[in-house]
Amino acid sequence: MIALREVTKVYPGGTAAVEGLSLVMPTGQITVLVGPSGCGKTTTLRMINRMIEPTSGTIEVDGRDTASLNPGVLRRGMGYVIQGGGLFPHRTVLDNIATVPLLLGWDRRRARSVAAEQMERVGLASGLAKRYPNELSGGQQQRVGVARALAADPPVMLMDEPFSAVDPVVREQLQDEFLRLQAELGKTIVFVTHDIDEAIKLGDQVAVLRVGGALAQLAAPAELLADPADDFVADFLGRDRGYRGLAFTAAPDLPIAPEPTVVLGADGDTARLTAAGRGWLLVVDQADAPLGWVQPTQLSGAVTRETLHRGGTVATVGGSLRAALDAALSSPSRRGVLVDDDGRLVGTVRAQDVLTEIEREPQRSPS
Amino acid sequence: MSFVWEWLTNPAYWQGSDGIWVRLAEHLGYAAITLVVAAAIGIPLGLWIGHTGRGRLAVVNLANGVRSVPTLGLLFVAVLVLGPLLAGDIAFLVPAIFVLVVLAVPPILAGAYAGIESVDPSARDAARGMGMSSWQVLWRVEVPCALPLIFSGLRSSTLQVIATATLTASISLGGLGRFLIDGQAYRDYGQMAGGAVLVAALAMAVDLVFAVVQRIAVSPGLVPVRTSRRSARTRLVPNPA
Numbered sequence: 360m361i362a363l364r365e366v367t368k369v370y371p372g373g374t375a376a377v378e379g380l381s382l383v384m385p386t387g388q389i390t391v392l393v394g395p396s397g398c399g400k401t402t403t404l405r406m407i408n409r410m411i412e413p414t415s416g417t418i419e420v421d422g423r424d425t426a427s428l429n430p431g432v433l434r435r436g437m438g439y440v441i442q443g444g445g446l447f448p449h450r451t452v453l454d455n456i457a458t459v460p461l462l463l464g465w466d467r468r469r470a471r472s473v474a475a476e477q478m479e480r481v482g483l484a485s486g487l488a489k490r491y492p493n494e495l496s497g498g499q500q501q502r503v504g505v506a507r508a509l510a511a512d513p514p515v516m517l518m519d520e521p522f523s524a525v526d527p528v529v530r531e532q533l534q535d536e537f538l539r540l541q542a543e544l545g546k547t548i549v550f551v552t553h554d555i556d557e558a559i560k561l562g563d564q565v566a567v568l569r570v571g572g573a574l575a576q577l578a579a580p581a582e583l584l585a586d587p588a589d590d591f592v593a594d595f596l597g598r599d600r601g602y603r604g605l606a607f608t609a610a611p612d613l614p615i616a617p618e619p620t621v622v623l624g625a626d627g628d629t630a631r632l633t634a635a636g637r638g639w640l641l642v643v644d645q646a647d648a649p650l651g652w653v654q655p656t657q658l659s660g661a662v663t664r665e666t667l668h669r670g671g672t673v674a675t676v677g678g679s680l681r682a683a684l685d686a687a688l689s690s691p692s693r694r695g696v697l698v699d700d701d702g703r704l705v706g707t708v709r710a711q712d713v714l715t716e717i718e719r720e721p722q723r724s725p726s
Numbered sequence: 727m728s729f730v731w732e733w734l735t736n737p738a739y740w741q742g743s744d745g746i747w748v749r750l751a752e753h754l755g756y757a758a759i760t761l762v763v764a765a766a767i768g769i770p771l772g773l774w775i776g777h778t779g780r781g782r783l784a785v786v787n788l789a790n791g792v793r794s795v796p797t798l799g800l801l802f803v804a805v806l807v808l809g810p811l812l813a814g815d816i817a818f819l820v821p822a823i824f825v826l827v828v829l830a831v832p833p834i835l836a837g838a839y840a841g842i843e844s845v846d847p848s849a850r851d852a853a854r855g856m857g858m859s860s861w862q863v864l865w866r867v868e869v870p871c872a873l874p875l876i877f878s879g880l881r882s883s884t885l886q887v888i889a890t891a892t893l894t895a896s897i898s899l900g901g902l903g904r905f906l907i908d909g910q911a912y913r914d915y916g917q918m919a920g921g922a923v924l925v926a927a928l929a930m931a932v933d934l935v936f937a938v939v940q941r942i943a944v945s946p947g948l949v950p951v952r953t954s955r956r957s958a959r960t961r962l963v964p965n966p967a
Contacts, residue, residue, distance in 0.1 A: 410855055435857030445852030449870040449945035459856050491947030507856075517855070 360386045361407060361515065361547065366416035368402050368572070376402040377572030380416070384564075386514075387545040391562035393552055395595070399572030400551045404517050407549060408434045420515065435462055438508030438516035438546070443524045444500040446492040452478070452503050453488040459511040470510075477506035482536060498529035505537070509544075516548045522557065534560060555596055559584065559603065567592050581607030605681035605717065613683060613716055615676070615697055615706035623650055627658040639692035642667060647703045649673060649696045673698055676705050684713045729916035730923065739917075744904070746924065752900035753928060756891045759823055761884060764830035768883075769876065772838020776872070777864050782839065789832035797890055801825045805897050822894040829890055830883045837879015841872025874948055877940040881933055888929040892921075902928070 361384040368377040377399040384390040392400040405411040407418055409430045418425045425433055446455050456474035461467070478485060481502040492500055501521060508516055522530045522537075538561065541548065552558055558565045559580040567575045567583070569591055576588040584604035587593040593600070619633050620643045634640040634655040642650045642662055651667030658666060671690035674682035676697050686695030687710035694707035733739060740746045775782050804821035812820055845868050853867045869876075895903030905921025908914070 408855060410851075431857045431859055433857075434855055439852065439855035441848055441852055441855070443848050445846075445848035445855075447849050447853070447867055447871075448846065448947045449867075449873075450947065462857055462862070491945070493947060493950070504852075 360384065360419075360421060361390075361549065362419045363403070363407075364417045364419070366403070366406060366413050366418060368399070368406060368411060369414045375571055377406070377413075380568075380572060380574055382566055382574060382577065384547060384549055386421075386547045388563035389541060389548040389550055389561055391550045391552060391558040391565045392568060393555055393558040393562075393565055393595075394568035394575075395570060396553065397570045398568035400553075400568055401519055402572065403568070404519055404549055404551050408437050408439065408517055410434075435459055435511065436513050436515065438511075438513045438518075440504050440508045440516065440518040440521040442520040443497075444492070444504030446500055446503055446507075448492050451489050451491060452483070452495070455492065455503055456507045456510050458507055459513075463511055474506070474510055477510050478503075480509065480540065481506045496529075497525045498533060501525055501533060505540075514547055516546045518548060518550045520552055521550075523552070523554070530557075537561065559606075567595060602681065602684075605684060606679045608680045608717070609677065610680045610683045610713065610716060611677055613697075613708045614712050615708055616694070618694065618696075618704065618707045620647075620649075620704065621653075621662055623662055623664065626661045627655065630655040630658055630662055637692070639668075639690075639694075641692075641696065641704070641707075643704055649698065649704050652691050671696060674708075675700065680713060680717055683708055684710060684717075687713060730919040733914075733916035733920040734923065739920075746905075749900060749902050749904055750924065750928065753888070753891055753902045753925070754932075756822065756826065756894055756899075756901055757884065757887050757932070760826040760830050760887050760891070761880070763823065764827045764834055764883060764887075765880065767827070768831045768834030768879070769838045772835045772876075772879075773842060773864065773869065773872075775835075776839040776842020777860075777868060785835065789835055792828055793832050795828070797825060797829055798893055798896070800828065801893055801897060818894075818897050818899050822897060822899055825893075826887050826891060830887045833883040833886070834876075834879045837875045837877070837882075838872065841875030841879075842868050844875060845871045870945060871948065873944045874940070877936065877944070881936045881940075884932055884936065885929050888932060889925060892925055 363380055363382045363384075366377060366380045367375065369375050380399075380403060382390075382403075392403055394400050402411055406413050407420070407425070409425055420433075447458070450458075453471055453474050456477050457467075457470040460470035460473055465473075475485065475488065478488060483499065483502050483506065487495065487499065492503065495503065501524070504521065508518075522533045525533065534557065550558075550561060552561075562580055564577060564579055565583055566577045569575045575595075576583065576592045578586075578588075581604060583592070584596060584600045584607070587596055587600075618641050619635070619637075620641045621630050621633050623642055623644055625633075630640055630653060638654060638656075639652045640655050642653055644650055650664075651669040652671065653662055653666050653668065668691050672682070672686050673696045674686040676699055683695055683697070686697065687693060687708060688695075690696060690707075692707075694709060695713070696707055697705045699705050742748070771785065774780075775785055801821065804825050805818060808821045808824065809817045849867055849871065850863060853863045858866065891901055892903030892906055894901050895907045902921050902925050905917050905924070909916075909918030909921060
């Protein structure tokens with residue numbers, strides 16, 4: 360557990376970056392610090408490993424005042440990930456990852472073998488071990504940065520905008536893998552971002568800071584969306600809060616209707632027969648995974664990939680209300696496609712039924 | 727130009743205590759002593775300035791000011807001031823080395839601090855954040871990353887020193903400058919021009935040695951990636967990102 364008590368940082372010249380911040384970051388959870396630029400989120404992070412010394416107040420890690428610890432020892436016990444990775448350009452990927460183990464005095468062979476394990480853990484091909492950072496893509500560099508922070512298996516990870524320097528598609532991949540990794544490792548993570556969507560997606564709890572470094576609200580993401588403390592937090596959260604909040608509500612009891620399907624490659628007559636007058640017909644592959652929709656009356660031949668309408672999103676049974684609602688809204692037939700965990704079709708759900716569910720139990724938390 | 731070629735290819739001129747081999751060795755010796763002394767001053771000072779960011783303005787201005795002093799004039803002043811304090815050959819050697827060192831330090835100093843300053847701030851920040859001491863950050867991250875610019879300072883200094891070490895002959899020391907001074911005195915233009923050719927050849931040869939050492943010493947990760955190599959390698963290993 361990391362506890363900040365009345366922490367203040369005033370820079371020479373009198374600018375207060377952080378003012379009277381008290382915050383508890385529970386063990387094994389992700390605490391996200393989020394806020395506009397100038398809110399002191401990075402300063403707060405850097406005070407935890409004493410890269411910046413607080414002007415007043417105390418910071419405790421597992422009950423020990425960090426001011427009483429040697430800064431080097433403190434930092435080697437915390438993983439540190441920054442935007443862009445901050446990799447050492449003169450070292451290979453493997454040696455970058457082995458940095459902290461070597462600082463801790465492990466022998467080279469053990470440090471390297473642990474580094475190789477970390478590469479696998481963050482999804483880096485072992486063929487990259489001998490490469491240098493300038494030969495990697497931005498996403499790969501960021502993975503190396505995470506692997507390097509994990510190498511000595513520290514209980515605490517400090518992450519400063521680690522996914523901000525990559526494009527949105529890669530960022531989403533990295534976020535998903537980060538959550539999967541955290542489910543496995545259970546680190547105490549302090550995560551700084553300016554991106555509220557990232558904060559809501561990743562945080563177990565989210566601390567919204569306002570300019571000047573005061574805490575505006577500390578809450579779980581669902582609570583933040585449902586009940587912003589004030590106008591500042593509400594504005595910062597932005598639009599569609601109600602809709603986004605549905606992502607945190609599970610949808611276990613939706614009425615699922617069976618959906619007639621044809622397999623890709625079926626001829627037009629089979630499709631029209633199966634549709635039995637419906638405007639849209641769902642097309643699946645051999646493994647019963649939904650591929651898209653067709654309009655049987657418009658078919659001139661067989662059902663091919665070219666005839667498919669692919670706009671609809673697919674929700675998982677037992678997933679969130681947001682995913683189920685979005686599946687219904689994005690489907691051309693207005694019937695939302697639901698699949699099981701293996702991606703096989705279960706049935707469809709209508710937006711109306713999702714709405715009924717939303718009204719029935721608005722505050723249920725995700726499973 | 728044939729008389730230059732004749733002078734250079736006549737084996738008689740290469741032999742003996744005032745032959746080309748001996749002059750080459752003397753010249754190389756002056757340059758080597760100068761560079762060792764200049765590096766011992768310029769590199770630590772440059773690393774300190776780059777690492778701490780302190781004293782930069784003062785040292786840079788001083789170094790540039792020293793650069794503008796005419797070397798030949800400084801040489802005569804140094805002999806007049808230092809010469810009487812010393813005895814024997816050293817009376818000329820020390821002033822000569824002193825003047826060459828004054829010339830050699832600024833490029834080395836500039837290379838060292840520019841090298842450290844050019845290190846990616848995020849790499850430095852990460853190093854500190856992972857628990858490296860200031861000393862470890864310097865030696866494990868900053869210096870290896872600064873090596874290309876440190877080498878470029880050393881090399882440009884070396885070229886200047888080898889060219890300028892010819893002046894030592896004007897205060898009765900040896901080196902390849904002897905051929906220039908003596909050649910002029912005897913109106914032996916073959917010897918003069920031949921000496922100049924040797925100075926240029928020596929400078930290039932030493933630079934080549936430095937280039938090889940640099941290639942071995944500097945991490946391949948600091949050499950810009952050529953696009954052809956990158957795309958070729960990317961195809962070999964699937965990109966998981």
